[in-house]
Amino acid sequence: MTPLEYAGYTMSAGDLIPLLPLLAVTASSIWVMMAIGVKRNYPFILGSTVGGLLIAGLLAMNLLPGPAPDSMPLLTMDPYAQFFTVLICALAIGVSLVGHNYWAEFDDQREEFLLLLLLATLGAVVLAGANHFASLLLGLETLSMSLYGMLAYPVQSERAPNGHALESAVKYLILSAVSTAMILFGVALVYAETGSLSFAGLEGLPAGPGIGISVVALLLISAGVAFKLSLFPFHIWTPDVYQGAPAPATAYLATIGKIAVFIVLLRVVVETRTLGIAPVAVVFSLLALLSIVAGNLLALLQDNLKRILAYSSIAHMGYLLIAIIAAFYAEGPISVEAVSFYLFAYVIMTLGAFGVVSLLSSDAQERDSISDYQGMFWRRPWLAAAFTGMLLSLAGIPLTAGFIGKFYLVLAGVESGLWLLLAALVVGSGIGLYYYLRIVYRMLLPEPADAPELREGNAAFSVVLVLFMLLVLFGVYPASLMNLIQAIAL
């Protein structure tokens, strides 16, 4: 019996304690909204945003080691969720600081970006704890809705050189809505079949005779989720949206926008026997395989940095899916840890990479062509080193957290004997090296004579540097993180 079955459900004050981080984020969004209403003081708003997220993160961190609370009807704020809440809040802080540089000369209202960022973060935190399709829907849509605003943010600005932000937002909005419709239709079918809207209800899907409805329902949901994760063949929006959006928004979409969905996916896969429906498992494997191949191939000769990162994210989601599939087959917790660790590493390096792009870009000029980075090693050695670190980490080279992540993935794959997917991982990584190295090589070239002035930015720079240090720290001494992840594993 799930709690949903009671009619006279009431909430006690004690139930609120696990929700404190969520409440903190909500409170800070309200606070920020009111502050904007009173006076548009950007530094204050930024401080409030960062502060609110910090409080939320600290609260979640504080709750982290505790035992898993009783799950509530819509949310389970267990250590797993709290851990990712911390991560999401930290990333949100990162994005807001990175955005600080990006919007420095923006001629329109800058404050709403932070407000939207807070609301999106709220959606992501909800997703981290979601155990019910209603919360999934709300979390997902709150996240997306805010993201529409963030993607199209400079659309009113005189400085915006083109309609790319608009195009990006429109594409994302329409396609995302289609995907949401797919998810919803699938959920409706599940509900029609099982009579339950909680994730646990998925167990009720027939896995034997009458499997067709289960397959279609789950695949509809999968297709929607695959869109959000940009898995092949639902990946096609990714590069356009990444490229067109302002860099901080892209950074947000590429990090929090991705992991929030992955957190739910992992929870669903681990806590229900969804993949026990064989065709679904096959389809997942297919999605992983094709995403790895397609993502890497698409990035191969790309010259736009944001598009490269977009395509590579497709491949990375494919890698992650390996561990997700493994999580279903495996007995032990390793694959869950693998997903967690890889997500952790992935967001660090992705935010780092987009952080560098944001640092160098402004709303008036996106520095996203790889030729913009020529000779950066000699002009901005630290930044270039950090960026190289991010790229190498994306490629899974040791000394970086990306390597440990890849190691985890391989371990998870081996544990479940997913040889074909591991082969794809190897091949994909091989192709991947090519385009990561192209960027690195560009930075190593002598700087061009007519190189444009590179922007400076202390906030973004410190974010990038911190991320770089984390990257190396967890690449060299990941033991502490491993222990933590082991402790929070589902």
Added chain:
Amino acid sequence: MILTWLIALLFVGGLLAWFSERIDPAWPRWVALAVLTLELLMMLSLLGAAPEDGWLAAYNHAWLPRFGIALHFAADGFALLLLLLTAFLGIVAVGSAWSEINYRSGFFYFNLLWTLAGVVGVFTALDLFLFFFFWEVMLIPMYFIIAIWGHENKFYAAKKFFIFTQVSGLIMLVSIVVLAWFHYLQFGFFSFAYQDLLNVGMNRSMEMWVMLGFFIGFATKLPSVPFHNWLPDAHSQAPSAGSIILAGVLLKTGAYGLVRFAVPLFPTAAAEFAPVAMTLAAVSILYCAKVAFAQADFKRLIAYTSVSHMGFVTLGVYAWNELALQGAVMTMLAHGLSSAALFMLAGALQHRIHTRNMLEMGGFWGRVPRMSAVALFFSIAALGMPGLGNFVGEFLALLGAFQANQVLTIVSAFGLIFASVYSLWVIQKVFHGKYSDKAFDGSHLLDLDNREMVYYAAMMAGLVWMGVYPQSFLDLSAPALQSLLEGQAGNVVIGALRP
């Protein structure tokens, strides 16, 4: 403990070299030289160490207890020989770069030292995860060395080098993980410790697959046909210091891996696979000797000869008897010196006349007799002249291999003929014949100066030493190789760390 110092010193030294450039661009090379000299002295101090359980030095400390991964370093005589080679060639590389590298020299020496740090890590790591970690770590700075200070086609070469080694490395990682997973299945806990993994049993086909993963990883680095294609490009495009480290040291990590891991960890599969590996070795020897002969690019030619020579190592390793193994080890050492010297020479030539195209050269003997004599020396060393180290290595390898597989040994022995063909071809094209500087600016074609001669003389002395009294080297590696052969390597090591 000294082993960790060896590695740490290189890492720190690299950073120092980088930062010292700010003070004076001439400093990094001195820093690098000082660090490497210190390194060499520290390694030499290990020569006198009393072996403890078969290891001259060891260090073991928990790293990632979740998976039973430890910072476990240990060196036996075999590893020590390679360590000495590493430090020695490191110094040579610094010497080669001394006046050649003027652009961003701080970063150059940083990369050089970090590559060597990775190599030292590879030679001493006894935890497979740690081993793999260093295995990959050494590649990144090498990539930078090729990509920044390389020649006309450097990006292609650097990229090819990196992708080949990384992909094969990843395959090896999968194998390592599978091995560790089987350990987990059998013993109930994770361990990546060498001595623990030695005890893992697998079914036949799985053992073969996992062994193949290791083999591909090592055969790419070694390299062996058909995984060798990164090498000619990387070698020819790298600055000579890079080529020296690549040919002299990096290739040896592949051979080291075969000896230390690929065979002992999978005795049955390796034995079954030996004919294939030896065939690949024979093909490498002959095929690459033939391709080498057709090259016009001096460094490319030497690069192909490296593949050919490393074929003897593979041959020796898979013969898996003491003679052959000792031969393989001697070949590693001797080839380390001879190929490094030849690359250094090619680099010196390129530095002087800005071309590597041998078709444009000729008759240099009259202009640069010293250099010519040095080149002659190393060429005949490379073709396996008795009395020099290469001969001892190749002869022992063949002698041992003959006991394991006669046909392939005989086929491989024909490599001796081909070696003479291409070695003498180089001498003919570059140093003999009529001098003409139509195709290049010959005004800077000066003979080797005394500073350069010191390096060559040291390498020549080393080769002669190896050639006439190889016993000093053989004695050092014998206990290690014997214990590997007896399959007891696992039992003599300090107990593994258990979670």
Added chain:
Amino acid sequence: MLDLIWLLPTFPLLGFLILALTEGKLARGPAGWIGAGSVGLSFAVAALVAVSFLQSGIESHTVPIWTWMSVAGFDPGVNLYLDGLSLVMILVITGVGFLIHVYSTGYMADDPDFSRFFCYMNLFVFAMLLLVLGDNLLLLYLGWEGVGLCSYLLIGFWYDDPYNGYAARKAFVVTRVGDTAMAIGLFLLFAQLGTLNIQEMLHAAEAEWPIGSTLPAITALLLLGGAVGKSAQLPLQTWLPDAMAGPTPISALIHAATMVTAGVYLIARTHTLFELAPDIQLLVAWVGLITLLMAGFTAMTQNDIKRILAYSTVSQIGYMFLGLGVGAWSGAIFHLMTHAFFKALLFLGAGAVILSLHHEQDIFRMGAKRKQLPVGFLCFLIGGLALTAFPYTSGYFSKDEILIAALEVEGQGLWLWLGGVIGAFFTGIYTFRLFFVVFFGESRGHHDAIEVKGLNIAVPLFILMALSLFGGWIPVPLDAVFSHGAEHEEHHISAFMHGVMIALPLIGIGISYLFYGSGTFSVEKLMSLPASRALHRFWDSGWGMDRLYDLLFVNPFLYLARVNAKDIVDAFYDMLAAISRAGHLLIVRTQTGYLRWYALSMAAGLVALIAVGVLL
């Protein structure tokens, strides 16, 4: 005293090191003194050693110096082994070597690379001494390769001319083919007998292998491979005529007196093995015989004075092989020694002639030079007589011994003997063809020739003349070495046959005189026949062997090398890259930018997904 033999190779080695380390900066005087002096010292030691060895009456003496390496039961030492055989060899090497060194100080006096020359020469003597003194096959192999290297270096000594380089490389590579066979033989010997120490190995072989069994046959065959390479016997004889590109003293020292006879030494040294494999031993005889005949024919057609001598060397080594093959071990070695004398003499004489004629080597551009070049004339007269085995010259004794032994072989003995005698007949023709063309008839050029002066040239020549004439009386202390061959001591041969053996070379000289001396017969007339022209061409090209090898080995190798210079394996990886690139270009076309297309792809993806899911 005997323990001093380590000094033998040491002196030349020191000489080499000094000359090498001074980088040619030494003045000619000191360089010459060091170069020749070191060999002279060696010779002195060799002489002392010889005296004390012969006095002591022991069979052999080993001087261990150090253990070269010791791995898993394989422990070849750097040990010097002295017995009658090696004694003869070291005497020849240091003795003749010293004379040639002295001669070279005069011959090379004007060469700018004087010091380098002696540097290589010393290294050669060092290696050659190690070859003959090594007590194990590995040390022998070291010397073996070492002399090959020096041969290479010295043939290509004048590196300006690419032809010299070609000749040098050809020499090295062709001999390396044989060396490789020999190396494989070493592997086999070690694998089977567990040692490479020659004496132990031979004892073990005798104990373990029955006569006529397969293993000794294979090992003997492999060793023979090494021997034919080094000694320029069929089928690896092609390099030697080209090797004449080197300075003439080199031809004398390396390509006549010492190095090329190393193969003979090797077979003699391991004769026990060959006795265990009678078939192979017979093969040795036939190889020698065919080689000596082929070379004899070719020598008759050559015009280059050095090439004639080179083919004659091939031919004479053929005699030695014949001797080895028929079990005349000491005969072969004896011939080796006498050949060293008279062939060194001929080459040095030829060198003197060439130098006098401003590096002219074509005999038909000489003529009537006996007045102008009396010493050269004398050299060729005496050397030629010895070469053609004129009675009681040195060559007579040694060749006699071999031919008589050949006759005694059961079954094929007569054929072998007949071949050898015919070869001797041709020897007479080609030797005196050279002699008459150069020193008689009309002067066809270089009328201003003046004989080279200088004691350092003349003295060695005269000593060699004396040795060529009287060297046949030198007793060789080989009985103890080849004790197995003792039954050959008593020779019974009919007077008729003996007469034939003496007469045929003389007839050859006579024919030669009729053609080239008196002009009674005309070569032109003979050459007007198409058949004889074709035959001439065929012989002149060394029986087309070079062309054959070019066709069979060299050209295919070069072709393969040329077409595959880019390494076909690379194409595979390029293909992978191309596939990736094509894949990229293909898939990137899906990124059209049109929203409706994107939505369509999602719908199609969904449909496909469901189709896959439902169908499964």
Added chain:
Amino acid sequence: MMLLFYLAAAVAVIATIGVIVQTNIVHALIYLILSLLAVAVIFYVLGAPLAAMLEAIVYAGAIMVLFLFVIMMLNLGQSTRQQERAWLAGRGWIVPALLAAVLLGQLLYVLSGVEGMSAAEQVGVMAVGTRLFGPYVLAVELASILLLAGLITAYHLARKPKAGDE
């Protein structure tokens, strides 16, 4: 009642077809409203009166008015019919229609296997309210946040440009 369901269903389908093929955008909007109202009827038949009511008021009412606003603001309508026709001409229809048909076929294939009947009793406002403010209370709060996000986004994107901008 059953008849009403099928009648309403037919209306809904036909009206929806009208939406997607109409060239006059205002007519299309009317079709959409018709479709929504038909669905509202179905909701009622299925025993969901609250949903039926909201469908009519919020969906067919409020949201559609929003569309109407925009259509008027952009001055679409009769004048753009020619353009719409041109856009709709050609074979651009075929592939999407086929795909959707296949999808529909797949859905029909599996949905026809579902067995069950709709509720015999109405699930009234009371039941929904109790549920909504019981276990789903968090959802209500979150929905408000969702609306807030939509509000802020829409405000930021559509607000009139600052003076002097246009």
Added chain:
Amino acid sequence: MGAIPVEHGLILAGILFSLGLIGVLTRRNIVFVLMSLEVMLNACGLAFIVAGSRWEQADGQIMFLLILTLAAAEVAVGLSLIIQMYRRFQTVDINVLSELKG
């Protein structure tokens, strides 16, 4: 109340969903696209109501409510974007938004 087979309700939802999808795929006018999206979301709502009706639960209606909220917000944002698009490109042709590609 007469009970209706659930599959019929679901099939109706499926038909509406597919029609909406056709609209999204075929229309170039972005307003039509948005309208078609509404059709799709509405179809989902219908499916929930049908399912809720099967189990006689309020949850289906609650989900419908949430979808309604979502649709409203979506339309608001979508229309604001359309306005911006019209402002910039003077058209509602969705194909003008194809500068980002490759």
